[in-house]
Every structure is written in C-alpha cells, then in structure tokens.
Amino acid sequence: MAGAYYEKIARINLTTGEIRVEPLDLELAHKFIGGRGLGTKILYDEGVATVDPLSPENKLIYITGPMTGASAPSTGRYMVVTKSPLTGMIACSNSGGIWGAKLKYAGWDAIIVEGQAPEWTYISIVDDKIELLDAREYLGVMSEEMDAKLKEKHGADASVLNIGPAGEKQVLLAAIMNDKDRAAGRSGVGAVMGSKKLKAIVVKATRKSLDNIADVDALKVAAKNALDVLKANPVTGAGLRQLGTAVLVNIVNNIGAFPTKNWQESYYDKGEDISGETLAEKYLVKPGACHRCPIACGRVVNVNGKVVGGPEYEPLWAYGGNCGNNDLNVIDECNMLCNEYGLDAISVPCTIAAAMELYQRGYIKEEECAGVPLEWGSTKALVEWTKRMGNPETELDWLMSSGSARLCEHYGHPEISMSVKKQEMPAYDARAIQGIGITYATSNRGGCHVRGYMISPEVLGLPQQLDRTVTTDKAAWAKTFQDLTAVIDSMGHCLFTSFAMGAKEYTDLLNAATGTSWTVEQVLEIGDRIYNIERMFNKAAGMKPEDDRLPKRLLEEPVVNGPSTGMTSKLPLTLPEYYAARGWVNAFPTDETLKKLGLDECVGR
Amino acid sequence: MIEVRVFATLRQGWDKVTMLCPEDIACAGDVLKKMGIPAGEVSILLVNGFHQKPDFPVKDGDIVALFPPVGGG
Numbered sequence: 001m002a003g004a005y006y007e008k009i010a011r012i013n014l015t016t017g018e019i020r021v022e023p024l025d026l027e028l029a030h031k032f033i034g035g036r037g038l039g040t041k042i043l044y045d046e047g048v049a050t051v052d053p054l055s056p057e058n059k060l061i062y063i064t065g066p067m068t069g070a071s072a073p074s075t076g077r078y079m080v081v082t083k084s085p086l087t088g089m090i091a092c093s094n095s096g097g098i099w100g101a102k103l104k105y106a107g108w109d110a111i112i113v114e115g116q117a118p119e120w121t122y123i124s125i126v127d128d129k130i131e132l133l134d135a136r137e138y139l140g141v142m143s144e145e146m147d148a149k150l151k152e153k154h155g156a157d158a159s160v161l162n163i164g165p166a167g168e169k170q171v172l173l174a175a176i177m178n179d180k181d182r183a184a185g186r187s188g189v190g191a192v193m194g195s196k197k198l199k200a201i202v203v204k205a206t207r208k209s210l211d212n213i214a215d216v217d218a219l220k221v222a223a224k225n226a227l228d229v230l231k232a233n234p235v236t237g238a239g240l241r242q243l244g245t246a247v248l249v250n251i252v253n254n255i256g257a258f259p260t261k262n263w264q265e266s267y268y269d270k271g272e273d274i275s276g277e278t279l280a281e282k283y284l285v286k287p288g289a290c291h292r293c294p295i296a297c298g299r300v301v302n303v304n305g306k307v308v309g310g311p312e313y314e315p316l317w318a319y320g321g322n323c324g325n326n327d328l329n330v331i332d333e334c335n336m337l338c339n340e341y342g343l344d345a346i347s348v349p350c351t352i353a354a355a356m357e358l359y360q361r362g363y364i365k366e367e368e369c370a371g372v373p374l375e376w377g378s379t380k381a382l383v384e385w386t387k388r389m390g391n392p393e394t395e396l397d398w399l400m401s402s403g404s405a406r407l408c409e410h411y412g413h414p415e416i417s418m419s420v421k422k423q424e425m426p427a428y429d430a431r432a433i434q435g436i437g438i439t440y441a442t443s444n445r446g447g448c449h450v451r452g453y454m455i456s457p458e459v460l461g462l463p464q465q466l467d468r469t470v471t472t473d474k475a476a477w478a479k480t481f482q483d484l485t486a487v488i489d490s491m492g493h494c495l496f497t498s499f500a501m502g503a504k505e506y507t508d509l510l511n512a513a514t515g516t517s518w519t520v521e522q523v524l525e526i527g528d529r530i531y532n533i534e535r536m537f538n539k540a541a542g543m544k545p546e547d548d549r550l551p552k553r554l555l556e557e558p559v560v561n562g563p564s565t566g567m568t569s570k571l572p573l574t575l576p577e578y579y580a581a582r583g584w585v586n587a588f589p590t591d592e593t594l595k596k597l598g599l600d601e602c603v604g605r
Numbered sequence: 606m607i608e609v610r611v612f613a614t615l616r617q618g619w620d621k622v623t624m625l626c627p628e629d630i631a632c633a634g635d636v637l638k639k640m641g642i643p644a645g646e647v648s649i650l651l652v653n654g655f656h657q658k659p660d661f662p663v664k665d666g667d668i669v670a671l672f673p674p675v676g677g678g
Contacts, residue, residue, distance in 0.1 A: 233674075234648070234673065234674035235674050238614075239673065239675050243613055243675075244677070245678055246677070248678075250612045250672075251649065251670075254670045255654045256654050276613070277612065277616060312678075453678055456676070460674075461656070468656070469655075495678065499676040563653055564654065
C-alpha cells in the first residue's frame with residue numbers, strides 16, 4: 001500500500017444511485033499531493049470547467065490530503081473542490097474538525113459526487129460500506145440540529161457533514177458545515193451540494209489512526225519536530241489559544257487597514273468593542289480545537305445562554321466595522337446564524353455591508369426592506385437579513401443571498417461590491433497593505449486572504465517584517481506564499497501551522513508519510529503546479545485577464561481616515577511583476593511554463 | 606502627551622492605555638523602558654500606525670501601540 005493514501009476513491013452518482021470504487025492514480029497523487037491539488041486536477045481532466053455549476057454535470061469532490069488524519073499536529077483538514085456557482089471558477093473550500101480524518105480512517109482518499117438525486121438523500125459511510133439514504137424528513141433542518149439528529153441515528157462516534165436551509169435553496173453564499181461549527185465556507189460549495197439534493201454525509205470509521213504511513217519512524221521524528229516548533233512559537237504555542245484569530249482586530253485597525261462601512265473608511269473608532277481581547281473578556285467559554293491540533297484557535301462562546309462556536313476575525317470584522325456595528329454579542333449571534341443556516345460568514349456580512357451602502361446612497365429604497373431598513377450599525381438588520389439570506393423569499397432576499405456582485409450589478413452600481421471574481425474580499429484593506437492586494441487580485445477562487453497570506457510578513461512580521469506601504473519584492477513574496485499554501489492545503493495540514501513551520505518541515509512530513517523523497521524546491525514546484533492547474537481550470541471556465549483585478553475603490557479612492565490616510569493600491573505596478581514571476585502572459589501560463597511544470601496536457605488550451 | 610496602547614497578552618501586565626509625559630522620551634525604546642515592558646515581549650511596535658524599531662523617534666502627540674507575537678487569518 002502506498003504511504004498515507006488508501007488508493008481508493010468512491011464515485012457516487014446520485015442520479016443513478018451507482019456507487020463505484022476507483023483506484024487512486026498514485027503517480028497523479030504524488031504529482032499534485034492530494035486534497036486541493038489533486039481535486040482540481042481531477043475536475044480539470046473530467047471537463048467540469050465548462051459545466052453549469054448548479055447542474056447535475058458539476059461534480060463535488062470531498063477530498064483528503066495524505067496528511068489528513070496522520071499522527072502529526074494539525075492534520076484535521078479536508079477540502080471540497082468543485083466549480084463555484086458564485087465565481088464560475090474553481091472552488092476549493094477547506095475545513096477542519098474531525099470529519100476529514102474520519103473519511104480517511106474509513107479508508108477513502110476522496111468521494112466524488114455526481115448527478116442529482118431524484119429525492120433528497122444523504123450518504124452514510126461506515127468503513128468500506130457506502131449507502132444512499134432517504135433525507136426527505138430532514139428538509140429544512142438547521143445545520144447543528146442535523147448534526148444532532150444524525151448522531152442520534154448513527155451513533156455518537158459518527159461525524160456529520162451537512163448543509164442547512166441555505167444550501168438546500170442553492171443560495172450562492174451557502175457553506176458546507178461539519179462537526180457542528182466547522183465550515184467549508186467559501187465560494188458557494190453548499191449550493192452545489194443542494195443542487196444535487198444531497199443533505200448530509202455521515203462517516204464512521206473503525207480505524208482511529210492511519211495504518212499506512214510509509215516510514216513510521218521518520219514520521220514520528222518529523223511530527224515531533226513539527227510539534228516542538230509549534231509549541232515553541234509564541235503565536236501557535238500560546239497566542240492563538242488565548243485570543244484566537246480575533247486578536248487581529250486591534251492590530252489591523254491600529255494600522256488603518258480595517259475596512260469600515262463597506263470599505264468607505266479604513267479605521268473603526270469602536271474597534272476595541274469587537275476585539276479579540278473584548279471577546280475573551282466577555283463571551284469566551286473556552287478555546288476549541290480541531291482533530292489533533294495543539295494550536296486550538298477556535299472560540300467557544302456564550303450567545304444569549306447558548307454555548308456555540310464563536311466568530312473568527314473575519315466575521316468579527318465583517319459584521320462589525322464593515323457594517324458599522326460595535327455590538328459584539330450580535331456578531332456572535334450572527335456568526336451562530338451563519339453556522340445554523342449554513343452560510344459563508346465572510347460573504348454574507350460583506351454583502352449586507354454592500355447593501356447598507358446601496359441603502360445609504362438611496363439605491364435600495366426603504367420600501368424594499370420589508371420592515372428592516374439596511375441602516376449602518378442596525379443590529380436588527382444584521383440579524384434579520386442574515387436569516388433572510390439563509391432562507392430567502394422576497395426578491396431582495398434572493399438578490400442579497402446571491403452575493404454583493406450580483407446585488408450591486410442589479411442596482412446599476414457594480415463599483416460598490418467589494419469583491420474579486422464575484423467573491424467578497426476579506427478583512428484587510430489592500431490600499432494600506434500592498435502585497436495582500438496581489439493575493440486578492442490573483443486568487444484563483446476569487447477574493448480571499450488564505451490563498452497567500454501576505455498579512456504574515458506585511459503586518460505580523462512573520463517570517464520577517466516587510467514594509468506594508470511599498471510594492472518592492474511583493475510579487476515574488478506573494479507567489480511563494482501562494483505556492484506554499486497550495487502545498488499545505490493539499491497535504492491536509494492547517495494553514496495556521498505556517499506561522500511557525502516552514503517549507504522544510506512540511507517537506508519532511510510529506511516524505512515520511514508518503515515515501516516520496518522530494519526536496520524543498522520540488523515541493524514548492526508542486527505548489528506552483530497546483531496554482532497553475534487551478535488557473536487553467538479558470539481559463540477553461542471562461543476567466544478573462546480582466547478578472548485579475550481589484551475593485552475600483554481600492555485603486556482610485558484613497559483611504560480617508562486613520563493611519564493609512566491617502567493610500568491607494570498599487571496593483572497596476574505589482575501585477576506585471578507577479579505575472580513575470582509566474583511565467584504568465586495576460587493572466588495565463590505560457591506553454592513554456594506549463595511544460596516546465598509538467599502540465600503538458602494543458603499546452604495549447 | 607504620548608499615548609501608549611498595549612494589546613493582547615501584554616494587557617495582563619499593563620493598562621490598555623497609558624499617557625506618558627514626553628519629557629525624557631526620545632524614541633520608542635524609551636517608552637518601553639518607562640513602562641517597564643521588556644523589549645523581548647514586544648513583537649510589533651507601531652508609531653502612529655506604522656511598524657517601527659525601538660530607535661524610532663517619538664514626540665508629543667504620538668500614539669505608540671505595542672503587541673506581543675500574534676497571528677490569525
């Protein structure tokens with residue numbers, strides 16, 4: 001058996017009910033590692049790029065990496081790879097918890113779901129045995145309740161992945177939830193699951209760890225080293241456990257890069273009220289951790305007497321400053337609602353923020369708001385519109401649940417949507433931090449920070465401090481971060497390990513687990529290859545060079561308040577440098593680049 | 606006055622905000638000394654919102670923000 005892969009993929013056709021077991025192409029797995037990389041390669045080869053994302057022809061791949069579930073720190077990740085109905089391009093949403101590890105322990109590298117079930121269905125996986133079961137009685141059930149119901153039916157040792165009402169209704173901002181409050185949140189993957197009438201996948205496994213590691217002793221050494229590195233690092237060893245990602249509110253606000261009121265401002269004078277420090281003081285019950293994770297960045301909070309998963313930095317910002325709201329308890333509540341309806345807790349509040357600006361400027365009229373005007377800072381609006389977007393009924397409900405790009409386009413003001421490739425940008429103002437703008441503009445899945453987290457060097461000083469205000473060398477840094485991130489994701493590791501670990505540690509872990517003998521350079525080249533296959537998927541899906549862009553506001557409207565006043569994004573300078581570093585012309589790889597990366601099948605396409 | 610803001614775990618030892626008289630303070634490092642904050646505990650030092658080193662000059666009206674090592678995403 002090949003190290004760390006079970007060499008088994010289940011292909012489930014929901015139209016016919018056929019369940020086929022296919023061997024994993026091991027050579028391909030090594031070439032793309034697994035997870036994000038391998039999933040994209042499979043979709044590309046199977047011609048998914050040109051299909052309608054919400055049609056039965058789209059495919060939904062739940063895929064692990066070779067490290068998923070391995071005896072090494074922070075290996076609880078799985079990915080959902082599909083064609084996004086939000087962006088029309090590649091989607092890869094990554095989630096923690098334990099579901100991914102259980103899928104692997106059950107002996108599966110990936111599940112490929114095709115077609116559309118005639119009636120609402122859920123999938124039960126118990127080791128080798130896969131069954132399609134009737135889900136009609138669960139229609140409309142909220143995500144957390146669904147988790148409880150299926151655990152009650154299948155046993156407490158079952159791990160549940162599901163969609164809430166938003167996914168059922170094919171809301172374009174719908175997430176896939178697992179283990180109650182973990183989310184494959186972005187790019188509307190929940191809508192694809194809903195389009196297939198697939199409500200849930202429940203997994204049980206006899207194995208409690210991987211029994212197919214290539215070199216157990218080498219993995220022990222590499223894992224011990226990784227754990228030591230994580231524990232010794234003040235961020236991964238203590239900081240994230242104490243304050244979670246929420247700690248970023250104050251630092252990002254204090255440098256004047258905290259988008260406020262839909263990016264009209266960049267400093268929020270009430271930032272302290274919604275900070276990680278305030279969250280810890282007032283609402284934190286305890287930290288939460290995914291499978292085999294010593295970092296424990298998760299927040300468990302008390303929302304009006306209910307103990308639930310708490311907000312990350314992103315929703316704190318998006319429901320907070322970006323909507324002009326400083327009521328932290330309401331952010332906790334809205335975050336909980338996103339989890340229950342199964343919604344992207346970044347794109348939903350960012351779309352509400354865009355709607356609030358449309359309302360501010362008189363484009364959305366009060367009479368359209370069905371009794372809940374979209375006023376800045378209105379806690380009632382945040383709660384009610386989140387519920388409406390999770391279960392839309394009126395025209396405006398549907399428009400908002402389709403994301404800010406479609407919403408703002410409808411009102412004739414696309415410039416108000418703070419999105420890239422129709423996906424909302426996250427919580428760092430790219431006018432104030434030059435490198436992160438490259439990541440946003442070139443991210444294959446649209447507006448996203450975790451495709452190359454330039455905040456690490458530009459704000460947090462990790463691994464070294466770069467000047468956030470300049471463009472020098474940022475293109476090369478962004479490319480390297482993107483490539484390494486593609487590797488970490490594809491391995492099944494949590495990206496947060498990279499605050500402490502470097503390419504060497506990942507290479508050692510990968511080689512020990514899979515039996516490969518890659519050098520660090522070769523592993524980074526795999527990351528480059530993954531980034532390029534994603535780009536080729538997008539090209540086949542109809543992406544145009546002008547899709548690598550930032551909203552006009554970031555290029556033409558200087559920051560109006562706070563420390564970064566007067567700054568704009570210099571993307572027109574950095575983008576050509578980035579393309580040169582990638583070996584791309586007009587946003588796409590040259591044939592020479594494709595050949596160099598071993599993507600000969602893409603040449604000429 | 607110089608406004609000194611501390612964040613995250615530094616708040617376990619120091620007040621959120623301290624106003625310091627600018628006399629005897631020439632640079633950000635002097636702020637740390639005056640507050641009794643070991644330089645090793647500070648990972649990110651901002652003066653008026655921009656990352657600086659301890660030898661960066663500070664003056665009356667400046668805001669100095671101090672963070673321990675932090676990460677997130």
